[in-house]
Amino acid sequence: MDVFLQIVVNGLLLGGMYVLVSVGLTLIFGVIRVANFAHGELLMVGMYAVYLLSKYLGLHPYVAAGPVVIFLFIIGVAIQRFIMQPLMNADPEIQIFATVGLSTALMNLALLVFGADMVSVQATGLRERFHIGSVRLIYANMVMFLTAVTLVVGLDLFLTRTYMGRAIRATSQNRLAAPLMGINVKKVYVLTFGIGAGCVGLAAALVAPTYPVFPTIGTYFVLTAFVIVVLGGMGSLYGAFAGSMIIGLIDSLSGFYIAPDLREVVYFLIFIIILIVRPTGLFGLGRGSE
Amino acid sequence: MNQDIVIGRGVSASTRGNPLRALVEPRVYLSLAAILLLLAIPVGVDSAFVYHVFVTICLYGALATAWNIVGGYAGQLSLGHATFYGIGGYTSVLLLDHYQISPWVSMWIGAALAAAVGVAISYPCLRLRGPFFALGSIAFLEVFRLLVTHESDLTGGASGLIVPLKIGWKWMIFREKYPYLLIAFGFLSVTLLVSLAIRKSRFGYHLVAVREREDAAMAAGINTVKVKLLAVLISAALTAMVGSFHAMYTTFIDPPTMFSLEFSVQIAMFALIGGLGTFAGPLAGTLLVVPITELARGWLGGAAGGLHGFVYGAVLLLIVLMLPAGIVGRFGGALARLVSRLPGARPTEDPEVTAELTPVVTAAAAGQPVLVAKNIVKRFGGLAATDNVSLELRKGEILGLIGPNGAGKTTVFNLLSGFLTPDSGTVEVVNESGQTVSPKAPHGFAHAGIGRTFQIVKPFGKLTVLENIMIGALHKCRTISEARCKALRVARHVRLYDDRHTIASNLTVSGLKRLEVARILAMEPQILLLDEVMAGQNQTDVNLAVEMIRNIRDKGVSVIAIEHNMHAIMKVSDRVVVFNSGRVIAEGAPEDVVQDPAVIEAYLGEEYMHAQAI
Numbered sequence: 001m002d003v004f005l006q007i008v009v010n011g012l013l014l015g016g017m018y019v020l021v022s023v024g025l026t027l028i029f030g031v032i033r034v035a036n037f038a039h040g041e042l043l044m045v046g047m048y049a050v051y052l053l054s055k056y057l058g059l060h061p062y063v064a065a066g067p068v069v070i071f072l073f074i075i076g077v078a079i080q081r082f083i084m085q086p087l088m089n090a091d092p093e094i095q096i097f098a099t100v101g102l103s104t105a106l107m108n109l110a111l112l113v114f115g116a117d118m119v120s121v122q123a124t125g126l127r128e129r130f131h132i133g134s135v136r137l138i139y140a141n142m143v144m145f146l147t148a149v150t151l152v153v154g155l156d157l158f159l160t161r162t163y164m165g166r167a168i169r170a171t172s173q174n175r176l177a178a179p180l181m182g183i184n185v186k187k188v189y190v191l192t193f194g195i196g197a198g199c200v201g202l203a204a205a206l207v208a209p210t211y212p213v214f215p216t217i218g219t220y221f222v223l224t225a226f227v228i229v230v231l232g233g234m235g236s237l238y239g240a241f242a243g244s245m246i247i248g249l250i251d252s253l254s255g256f257y258i259a260p261d262l263r264e265v266v267y268f269l270i271f272i273i274i275l276i277v278r279p280t281g282l283f284g285l286g287r288g289s290e
Numbered sequence: 291m292n293q294d295i296v297i298g299r300g301v302s303a304s305t306r307g308n309p310l311r312a313l314v315e316p317r318v319y320l321s322l323a324a325i326l327l328l329l330a331i332p333v334g335v336d337s338a339f340v341y342h343v344f345v346t347i348c349l350y351g352a353l354a355t356a357w358n359i360v361g362g363y364a365g366q367l368s369l370g371h372a373t374f375y376g377i378g379g380y381t382s383v384l385l386l387d388h389y390q391i392s393p394w395v396s397m398w399i400g401a402a403l404a405a406a407v408g409v410a411i412s413y414p415c416l417r418l419r420g421p422f423f424a425l426g427s428i429a430f431l432e433v434f435r436l437l438v439t440h441e442s443d444l445t446g447g448a449s450g451l452i453v454p455l456k457i458g459w460k461w462m463i464f465r466e467k468y469p470y471l472l473i474a475f476g477f478l479s480v481t482l483l484v485s486l487a488i489r490k491s492r493f494g495y496h497l498v499a500v501r502e503r504e505d506a507a508m509a510a511g512i513n514t515v516k517v518k519l520l521a522v523l524i525s526a527a528l529t530a531m532v533g534s535f536h537a538m539y540t541t542f543i544d545p546p547t548m549f550s551l552e553f554s555v556q557i558a559m560f561a562l563i564g565g566l567g568t569f570a571g572p573l574a575g576t577l578l579v580v581p582i583t584e585l586a587r588g589w590l591g592g593a594a595g596g597l598h599g600f601v602y603g604a605v606l607l608l609i610v611l612m613l614p615a616g617i618v619g620r621f622g623g624a625l626a627r628l629v630s631r632l633p634g635a636r637p638t639e640d641p642e643v644t645a646e647l648t649p650v651v652t653a654a655a656a657g658q659p660v661l662v663a664k665n666i667v668k669r670f671g672g673l674a675a676t677d678n679v680s681l682e683l684r685k686g687e688i689l690g691l692i693g694p695n696g697a698g699k700t701t702v703f704n705l706l707s708g709f710l711t712p713d714s715g716t717v718e719v720v721n722e723s724g725q726t727v728s729p730k731a732p733h734g735f736a737h738a739g740i741g742r743t744f745q746i747v748k749p750f751g752k753l754t755v756l757e758n759i760m761i762g763a764l765h766k767c768r769t770i771s772e773a774r775c776k777a778l779r780v781a782r783h784v785r786l787y788d789d790r791h792t793i794a795s796n797l798t799v800s801g802l803k804r805l806e807v808a809r810i811l812a813m814e815p816q817i818l819l820l821d822e823v824m825a826g827q828n829q830t831d832v833n834l835a836v837e838m839i840r841n842i843r844d845k846g847v848s849v850i851a852i853e854h855n856m857h858a859i860m861k862v863s864d865r866v867v868v869f870n871s872g873r874v875i876a877e878g879a880p881e882d883v884v885q886d887p888a889v890i891e892a893y894l895g896e897e898y899m900h901a902q903a904i
Contacts, residue, residue, distance in 0.1 A: 029421075034421075035420075035421030035424070035425065083607065083611065086611060087610065087611070087614075090614055091614075092419070092420035092421060093361075093365075093367045093420060093566065094562075094610055094614050096367060096420065096421055096424060097559070097562050097606060097610050098606075098607060098610045098611070100369075100555055100558075100559070100606065101559070101602075101603045101604070101605075101606030101607040101610060102603065102607060103603070104552075104555065104559075104599055104600075104602055104603030104606065105599075105600055105602075105603025105604050105606075105607060106603070107596075107599065107603075108596035108597070108598075108600035108602075108603060109596070109600050110596075111596025111600075112596040112597060112600060215596070219551070223429075223432065226425055230422075230425065259440065261436065261439065261440050262436065262440055264432065264436055265433055265436045265437060265440075268430075268432050268433045268436075269433060271425075271429050272414075272426060272429050272430065272433075275415065275418060275422055275425065275426045275429070276414040276415065276418075276426075279418060279422055
């Protein structure tokens with residue numbers, strides 16, 4: 001029973017990390033309707049930024065979160081403005097290729113600049129364990145979980161209580177009607193991509209203490225993030241949260257009860273089933289909204 | 291000079307029936323010469339490195355061309371094509387390892403396996419659009435990779451498999467380099483030939499139609515699911531065969547290399563860079579990118595880890611932003627025009643045709659019911675859009691369907707043409723041989739002889755007017771040239787002959803409406819469902835439309851027409867059915883229906899009565 005509880009807690013905390021990575025993706029996918037295949041590379045860029053800041057300026061990764069979030073926000077804005085915006089009316093296949101090209105270019109650029117070796121950020125005690133009852137937890141994972149909850153609640157408040165947030169939601173629901181109501185759609189998209197990328201920056205800062213950094217680390221996360229986003233429903237923050245918890249639990253449970261190397265098979269199969277049966281996801285708006 | 295923009299140049303009159311004469315055409319002899327260079331250059335230079343580069347070009351070109359059949363022609367963006375490549379590679383190596391089967395034999399087994407897998411995984415995913423299909427294909431690729439890694443007893447798992455080194459043509463393993471080049475060139479030629487054959491065939495036209503507008507393709511009688519699955523089958527088989535050969539070439543396989551997402555993305559990339567959906571595009575993209583990166587890798591060596599990947603990504607981004615149609619898409623037309631000035635080119639002319647429509651002969655006698663709907667019901671949520679409707683269409687009559695907006699007229703059309711299935715009730719059609727059938731799905735209804743137009747026109751916007759009509763003509767015609775003749779005739783009949791080479795999206799509203807009718811007429815339906823063909827047109831065009839409908843009927847076609855133009859519908863209909871809120875509220879001769887108080891209240895209004903002085 002203790003083992004089961006430990007596995008469940010591991011799963012939930014893992015889910016917390018996934019929330020941080022997939023929240024940005026669900027915003028971008030849900031509002032701009034672009035499958036950002038470069039999402040993992042944005043995480044990778046963020047992690048390298050955290051690494052550089054901690055190595056050369058001695059910043060604690062959590063402190064580095066501030067500048068890294070801003071840095072990724074600017075990158076997100078630039079991507080939307082200079083790459084995606086000119087393609088706004090192009091075929092969706094063309095848009096996909098743009099993000100794929102960006103992903104390949106970024107990943108290999110990192111390979112050129114940093115080489116393939118793994119580097120690590122100083123853990124500064126974040127990888128230490130503590131106990132709640134019989135369950136073992138790692139500080140860094142706990143921090144990620146709590147930040148994930150805060151992030152989701154905060155973004156939800158932004159989306160529901162502010163004008164800009166409502167403008168973003170309106171644009172995601174009807175791209176043609178929104179400008180008729182005075183919403184500057186280009187600005188909404190730029191801001192959304194920026195926010196989405198900023199979330200990934202936050203994820204990078206919090207993930208860096210527990211994962212090594214190397215050029216292809218993005219690929220480990222991006223597919224899982226897509227699974228979560230589709231499962232939870234594009235554009236739904238609470239969907240991303242629920243999806244992350246589900247995937248985290250499946251990951252943890254199947255890793256222990258089935259086989260460690262078949263974890264991903266389980267959730268890819270679930271992904272395929274969702275795609276076929278209900279592609280709009282658990283919290284999506286139903287058929288036709290995709 | 292004829293230029294079919296999207297589908298490709300028509301066969302010139304003088305070469306029809308004699309393919310060897312085609313060799314004289316500059317397009318053909320230049321292309322052959324260019325392809326043969328791929329063999330000539332490495333043999334001439336005779337360096338192991340150059341051989342390797344050209345083998346890579348041939349193989350990637352073959353893979354990209356095979357991918358293009360699904361990703362370009364069929365428009366389904368697969369980013370998991372390495373699934374098939376891996377199946378081919380592993381099948382060959384395992385069969386060689388355990389049973390000493392020659393790769394020349396096992397590659398066919400691999401191809402069959404990959405084709406079956408392809409159909410199985412694509413069928414449920416066909417409804418998925420754009421990014422969702424891509425994600426699905428990636429998910430399947432990952433599942434395969436993980437399963438192959440896991441089943442290490444069978445497949446060698448993560449440590450991979452070494453190909454047993456048996457030398458000779460039987461085993462596809464050689465000491466010299468040039469046999470590899472010959473085989474790789476062979477694969478490239480085969481994939482190019484298959485791709486070309488598809489392009490010029492009826493199947494190719496069907497693929498374009500399905501890619502451009504799936505519902506209009508369904509209305510033209512195309513079984514869109516079958517068409518897409520066939521494309522996947524061919525593409526998967528070709529990809530697997532290349533995978534088998536490549537395994538022999540590299541002599542070592544493991545799951546990450548054989549089921550590689552990066553590799554899947556690369557072959558798709560080459561097709562896009564060259565021109566998605568064009569014939570020569572994938573090879574052109576490969577020719578542009580591979581030599582650059584292989585040379586860079588050769589010169590800079592290990593210090594440039596990641597350089598080739600960066601070049602791929604950067605080139606892709608540049609092409610997407612500046613030349614989304616790809617190299618061939620953007621420059622192909624201009625190049626073709628240049629090439630056609632060379633000696634040997636023959637101008638292609640459209641044959642002269644009359645405007646006579648083929649009479650439609652069916653087994654049914656005049657006045658007999660040919661389309662019968664009994665008690666059909668269709669609900670959307672709580673709303674009964676069609677509420678217990680029964681109607682019949684008799685042979686040779688023009689039936690008018692009128693009623694206020696939202697009455698459910700188009701829903702009934704959808705039910706009568708297979709685009710919607712009734713929740714209860716039946717729709718029966720007496721087909722041309724006199725049998726009564728209950729068709730399913732739009733293409734089933736089309737085979738029973740029903741053609742329908744859409745209220746909001748659905749042209750194949752990027753194709754020319756002639757190509758649009760040909761898509762309909764291919765329903766009954768088996769060859770492209772037959773379809774072209776019929777399409778020209780129909781174009782004359784609807785007064786679109788002069789616009790036949792105009793891109794459809796450039797037509798006026800009146801032209802688009804006529805094109806919609808033309809495409810369906812070319813199918814030679816026995817029953818025609820016209821949804822508001824007169825909407826938004828001026829009086830002259832309305833009168834011409836009335837005349838056109840009468841001509842169509844005189845040729846033996848039975849017509850149901852939805853219209854709001856009361857004047858026109860009264861002139862042209864033999865009988866009228868009136869709808870309101872999903873139900874039939876009146877039926878009969880036009881003069882009688884118009885005086886029915888229920889109809890006046892629901893639709894016509896008192897003013898109409900006074901205006902008609904009835």
